[in-house]
Amino acid sequence: xxxxxxxxxxxxxxxxxxxxxxxxxxxxxxxxxxxxxxxxxxxxxxxxxxxxxxxxxxxxxxxxxxxxxxxxxxxxxxxxxxxxxxxxxxxxxxxxxxxxxxxxxxxxxxxxxxxxxxxxxxxxxxxxxxxxxxxxxxxxxxxxxxxxxxxxxxxxxxxxxxxxxxxxxxxxxxxxxxxxxxxxxxxxxxx
Amino acid sequence: xxxxxxxxxxxxxxxxxxxxxxxxxxxxxxxxxxxxxxxxxxxxxxxxxxxxxxxxxxxxxxxxxxxxxxxxxxxxxxxxxxxxxxxxxxxxxxxxxxxxxxxxxxxxxxxxxxxxxxxxxxxxxxxxxxxxxxxxxxxxxxxxxxxxxxxxxxxxxxxxxxxxxxxxxxxxxxxxxxxxxxxxxxxxxxx
Numbered sequence: 381x382x383x384x385x386x387x388x389x390x391x392x393x394x395x396x397x398x399x400x401x402x403x404x405x406x407x408x409x410x411x412x413x414x415x416x417x418x419x420x421x422x423x424x425x426x427x428x429x430x431x432x433x434x435x436x437x438x439x440x441x442x443x444x445x446x447x448x449x450x451x452x453x454x455x456x457x458x459x460x461x462x463x464x465x466x467x468x469x470x471x472x473x474x475x476x477x478x479x480x481x482x483x484x485x486x487x488x489x490x491x492x493x494x495x496x497x498x499x500x501x502x503x504x505x506x507x508x509x510x511x512x513x514x515x516x517x518x519x520x521x522x523x524x525x526x527x528x529x530x531x532x533x534x535x536x537x538x539x540x541x542x543x544x545x546x547x548x549x550x551x552x553x554x555x556x557x558x559x560x561x562x563x564x565x566x567x568x569x570x571x
Numbered sequence: 572x573x574x575x576x577x578x579x580x581x582x583x584x585x586x587x588x589x590x591x592x593x594x595x596x597x598x599x600x601x602x603x604x605x606x607x608x609x610x611x612x613x614x615x616x617x618x619x620x621x622x623x624x625x626x627x628x629x630x631x632x633x634x635x636x637x638x639x640x641x642x643x644x645x646x647x648x649x650x651x652x653x654x655x656x657x658x659x660x661x662x663x664x665x666x667x668x669x670x671x672x673x674x675x676x677x678x679x680x681x682x683x684x685x686x687x688x689x690x691x692x693x694x695x696x697x698x699x700x701x702x703x704x705x706x707x708x709x710x711x712x713x714x715x716x717x718x719x720x721x722x723x724x725x726x727x728x729x730x731x732x733x734x735x736x737x738x739x740x741x742x743x744x745x746x747x748x749x750x751x752x753x754x755x756x757x758x759x760x761x762x
């Protein structure tokens with residue numbers, strides 16, 4: 381039987397902005413500029429970057445991802461959290477309650493958010509047809525083993541299945557480096 | 572039966588220097604200054620710091636660890652490798668053949684090393700009595716499972732047993748962050 385293989389997508393720090401915050405940071409009526417399509421349909425890295433200012437330090441030039449979202453969300457690594465001086469919880473996207481805030485600085489203005497900084501929990505996006513092929517459903521938890529000198533088995537990997545998703549295993553740079561993984565490496569899913 | 576528990580020790584980037592390189596960087600007859608004893612007997616973090624200059628960038632203020640070693644060795648994270656612009660291999664301490672070099676800049680001079688930059692392979696130090704207690708011997712390979720939201724199982728963990736070692740699981744900051752581990756957390760060894 382063929383293995384359930386999924387390409388790796390490494391996430392660097394980035395920010396999703398609400399329409400309102402885009403206007404405050406970049407000017408009234410401003411529209412984000414597509415710099416590069418991401419593998420998830422409709423998602424793109426933007427030309428735009430902002431600075432994130434925490435109680436202890438600043439992350440300069442953090443890439444904005446588009447399109448606009450309902451609520452501004454900042455995804456950082458744990459090391460970035462040390463730089464900012466905040467304790468960002470490991471959370472699934474959109475689960476922002478009680479997470480730390482920060483000041484966001486753009487070319488035309490600043491926004492102070494009360495909450496919204498998280499370390500993204502590892503997850504796998506897949507299309508409905510992938511879910512059927514792999515025999516997994518939305519919100520299943522799977523394991524992902526990685527071979528090699530830095531071999532390990534990722535546990536607690538959340539599966540998200542939707543006709544709007546493309547197959548990809550999302551981890552942050554620290555998780556990728558800890559496992560010796562690069563963008564596009566193929567890994568297996570174990571149920 | 573009680574579990575085989577080991578405290579976690581997270582390594583940040585650091586450098587071990589040869590006696591000759593210490594004199595070139597800090598001056599003739601210079602002796603390193605103990606800043607803080609490390610958990611391994613006889614090992615200490617030094618007051619002294621140096622800059623590591625790679626083809627693409629510089630790591631400033633890299634902590635020197637003492638005492639002097641036979642050969643200079645730089646231990647960095649994979650992210651540090653991107654900053655320097657070098658591809659440091661994942662290696663056991665002392666295994667430096669073919670690894671990248673760099674320029675080391677101290678207050679009194681500079682040293683250009685041909686090789687010596689590695690990403691340290693995860694390992695466990697333990698005293699001979701711990702080895703007997705756990706039923707493992709020098710150079711065994713074990714697994715280390717970690718619980719929690721960032722739960723994973725570290726594979727390929729090298730065990731080093733010696734009467735000169737103290738019990739500790741050594742991983743770098745990226746591995747620690749990938750698993751949600753902090754200094755002093757207790758983890759289990761699985762044979």
